[in-house]
Amino acid sequence: DTVNIGDVSYKLKTPKNPELVPQNYISESPAQSIVQHLRWIMQKDLLGQDIFLIGPPGPLRRSVAMQYLELTKREVEYIALSRDTTETDLKQRREIRAGTAFYIDQASSFLPAQGRTLVLEGLEKAERNVLPVLNNLLENREMQLEDGRFLMSAERYDKLLQDHTKEELDAWKIVRVSEHFRVIALGLPVPKYPGNPLDPPLRSRFQARDIYFLPFRDQLNLLYSVGANVSAEKVSQLLSFATTLCSQESSTLGLPDFPLDSLPAAVQILAISQTASFFTYCLHWCVYP
Template identity: 85%
Template sequence: DPFHGICHLSLVMCVFFILFLGDTVNIGDVSYKLRTPKNPELVPQNYISDPPTQSVVQHLRWIMQKDLLGQDVFLIGPPGPLRRSIAMQYLELTKREVEYIALSRDTTETDLKQRREIRAGTAFYIDQCAVRAATEGRILILEGLEKAERNVLPVLNNLLENREMQLEDGRFLMSAEHYDKLLQDHTKAELDAWKIVRVSENFRVIALGLPVPRYSGNPLDPPLRSRFQARDIYFLPFKDQLNVLYSVGANVSAEKVSQLLSFATTVCSQESFALGLPDFPLDSLPAAVQILDSFPMMSIKHAIQWLYPYTILLGHEGKMAVEGVLKRFELQDSGSSLLPKEIVKVERMTENHVSHACVTIQIAGQEVTIKVPAGTRPFGQSCASDQFIRTLSHKQLLAEMMQSHMVKDICLIGGKGCGKTVIAKNFADTLGYNIEPIMLYQRKHLAFVFLGLANFT
């Protein structure tokens, strides 16, 4: 994709620091004057890490430059939360209010502009995210730009280029510059009578998307992509990733962390993509290291299979390629004796009115106690019941789910009727959760069932 090639920017080898001087935030030589938000609840919180990595700081500096120039930006990169996290960090840093929408094939023009409602026989139009952001001076985040249908995004073309848009209720959004010129010759009452609405000069758009081709999706139309200043947000550099993993895994040896990251980086290389291997979820590595930090006796290969279940996702050639990478980094140990065996006990604890559970897991002849989130219902019995008889494999699976629950959400993958729902219900009962089953339909040859656990913290 030529657009992806153009927007691929090599990082400048400079060190930048984020400095707060009164009501001004400085990143290197770029300064931004903070404003008090009208709606503080719309400002993202707890996204900025301490301290942020240099690559992230450089991305934030670039976004700040474009914001000061009044330009909209497009962060393009591989799947994962990094692009969204950087956008939210910028909003938190500058105390900007956000309007967010995740685009999909089902997104319509109504979802972006106005929704029509009938109340007591009268039609009302309710402003949606794009209109609210434009009129209130917020930042509109459009995630999944490659998923939107071609007849949807052209709606935003005129708003992005000229800051103008015709609304269904008869109002017309006009750029701040043109509105202020009209205001010199006409009163505000006249402009209100003409249903002309001023678009705030602080309105910006941050679009997030995947490079197409390489990843599946709809390529952007040239008129639309020319509205953005683009930046390639690739995975964090190896050194930055390594520092992050070191910080969350104090009990994990540096050699193990380096082996794990080297394997993940190799799988995400261009050579691996040419072999048809899907990307490794690099953003989930800190979660895996946290598990290894609590269970240092556990096999690294087993942690890799949780994040990258290549044995069921890939064909024979793909499996052999991954096994070759594992062998190269000496990660071929089976670790069968180092897997969690079962849950010994579960005890409730409350901190700051938040419910948690202390779960003791037996592994490698030892008992390790971890703290996990818990629900509000009474904890179920950890022993077998008349409705569900736990086998040795069930006990091991529930113990592994507890390990995953300590750091992340869970996805159970298996064939039809193998007991995914029963295991999930038993897991929820053990921790006092309410469950909401949502059935998703089969795609290709795998059936995925996701179960959302209520009261998840």
């Protein structure tokens, strides 16, 4: 089977672990802006490039990534980076059982060999002690594990196979990284939001795309579909108010970002109780987002 987005085609593969493929993220009629994002991601995926989706806080970046992985039936593992994330959290965790030490593989150590997709959220929170590990994995597809194994890119591994047998490479504890392994990173723009500015070597490993809020027309169509029995005037007023607060001109007011992703829930509340005034809901959503 093949998936086509415009003039870009992707040949589907049967996943070995269907339970790891995202489900219920794709809508029946996705917005055109989402389709454009998916087409761009597919282009970069076919070129074998890793992707960095950057944008304001909210679930949209993660939703776009999961929609693409569901569309292409790709297995995924998810890691939320934080200031407390260490090199051990990315590679292997050591456990003691009955007086014996065992190494437990973490997502970024077993995913490459299996050809899955690694979603890294919160890249701006990554501390400098984990950047060398991420850099080496992204650029060279290599990682030295604590138990002695060494992850090696498919190209270098296949070259070694020309002079050595697979048994020899297994004895040397060299593990082949699948050519289908990809990384999708999600992050916030810094310095507008708190976090660490992206290290230039790390930044150069990604193809980046700005995933901003949905355009006004796409957002309006979404709200119309959610609140079918709410007057179009109220929905339009609510969205106009929200987009005004999120505009560049309003950023000088010092107000927190208006939660545009919460607008569908606001429209659902309007559908239940249409007697309350529109401005009451605007005030409620600003103070208690």
